[in-house]
Amino acid sequence: MTSTGRDSRLPSRIDAQVLENRSEGGNNHRLVLSVPDWPGAEPGQFIMLSAGARAAVERSDPLLPRPMAVYRGHAPAAEPAAGRVEVLYRVSGRGTQLISEALPGQRLRVVGPLGRGFPEVESDASAVLVGGGTGVASLYELAARAVARARTTVVLGARTAADLMGRDDFAGLDIDLQITTEDGSSGLRGLVTDALAPLLRRVSRPSSTTVYACGPTPMMRACAELAESHAVRCLVSLENNMACGFGVCLGCAVPARRGGFALVCQSGPVFDSNDVRWQDLP
Ligand SMILES: Cc1cc2nc3c(=O)[nH]c(=O)nc-3n(C[C@H](O)[C@H](O)[C@H](O)COP(=O)(O)OP(=O)(O)OC[C@H]3O[C@@H](n4cnc5c(N)ncnc54)[C@H](O)[C@@H]3O)c2cc1C
Ligand code: FES
Incomplete structure (x- = not known):
């Protein structure tokens, strides 16, 4: 498939500190993270977020992190301050439930920014x-x-x-x-x-x-x-399920119009809709 956006920033693996994590009504929550050395992100890029706060022992239940869009906080961290990254999320299962239980001061593992985001909107469009x-x-x-x-x-x-x-x-x-x-x-x-x-x-x-x-x-x-x-x-x-977020597990493959598959985490998540074989998506 044709790449649509930019992925100029190298992903980092960072321990972020929870600044706020609050309910916004219903199952919606807003998480605000302090992310040291945050390289910034483009609109549409995402992070992989550990499913719950990191304690002294590595968490293994659930093992896999969860993909979350960078909602706000696309500017890189300005030394010596950390970046402030916001995530809006909906509690829909065990991973997001554990994320919702992370308290201010606790740490979540962030890998990102990941994927190719949206191309810049053209002027006068x-x-x-x-x-x-x-x-x-x-x-x-x-x-x-x-x-x-x-x-x-x-x-x-x-x-x-x-x-x-x-x-x-x-x-x-x-x-x-x-x-x-x-x-x-x-x-x-x-x-x-x-x-x-x-x-x-x-x-x-x-x-x-x-x-x-x-x-x-x-x-x-x-x-x-x-x-x-x-x-x-x-x-x-596209919001496919993801296990790794950077091209290793092949779990996010999406059928491509021109044949074969594309990895949503690497070629996407943003695609031209003409490049997706919609009839073969679940
Ligand atoms: C690039 C990307 C960005 C995303 N950004 C956000 C975001 O900003 N905010 C947000 O709330 N969610 C976002 N999601 C979806 C989020 O990752 C899933 O809701 C989350 O992984 C569910 O984890 P869980 O352990 O709570 O639920 P699980 O127990 O894993 O699943 C609970 C239910 O949610 C469904 N589900 C799981 N993953 C997805 C998914 N990727 N899309 C749709 N349904 C799913 C399952 O089929 C099941 O019905 C994003 C997904 C991707 C791929
Ligand atoms: S999520 Fe693992 S290859 Fe895309």
Whole structure:
């Protein structure tokens, strides 16, 4: 597959200190880490985060770290201070439950930044960002940078208002923000595609418009199909399960349109939607 973004920064393996780790309602949490020697990240890049605080004995239950988008904190650490990296996450299983139990002062292992993020939004273009569920976390920095260069619309969706991630942060940006919830408890009742479809119908310059989508696979597939039907480019950030995060376990392989497979952790997580063989994804 064609690489979409940049991966100029070498990943580091760092013991980060928890500064804050708090519930934001529902199962959503915000983790703020102090990361020494943080090399910085590009929008869409991610870290592998140890599943729980590190004690004197190495944790082995669960053994594997969990991939998390760098939500905010893309600037490199300025010596002698450590970088401040934010993660928005949803407790969905044992790993994220253990992460939610890490207390301020405790340490989490961070490996990153990893993957290829989003390419820079072109100036004078139109950017339509679509985030569903935890996919919202991969889009904040892209939106924050896009506003200075392009007409930026952000659609955030979740099952209910309580599940929405990062809404207040996005509302603080100079963007056109649209909310959808499946139960109608906030914004438009329905799916993110119910907001995306009319936006795409109004596009006057398809060649300078790009949809950036991150969320559950069916959502990204639907966004890709909608964009294609309007001759608009679509970039997706895939959220496959990952064991290593840097090309060793082959557990994140995704079927490629041109044949074969691509590793989401190395060639992605951001791909041009035309490069993904959607019909062969679970
Ligand atoms: C590049 C990337 C960035 C991500 N960024 C974020 C983020 O910023 N915030 C966030 O909350 N989550 C994010 N995720 C998803 C997150 O990694 C998983 O939710 C997490 O690994 C689940 O671990 P667990 O041990 O709690 O749950 P598990 O016990 O491993 O699984 C619990 C449930 O979650 C499902 N699940 C597991 N992994 C994923 C996944 N990758 N995508 C969708 N469903 C999954 C399982 O199928 C199962 O139903 C990201 C994933 C990737 C690949
Ligand atoms: S997560 Fe191990 S190869 Fe991609």
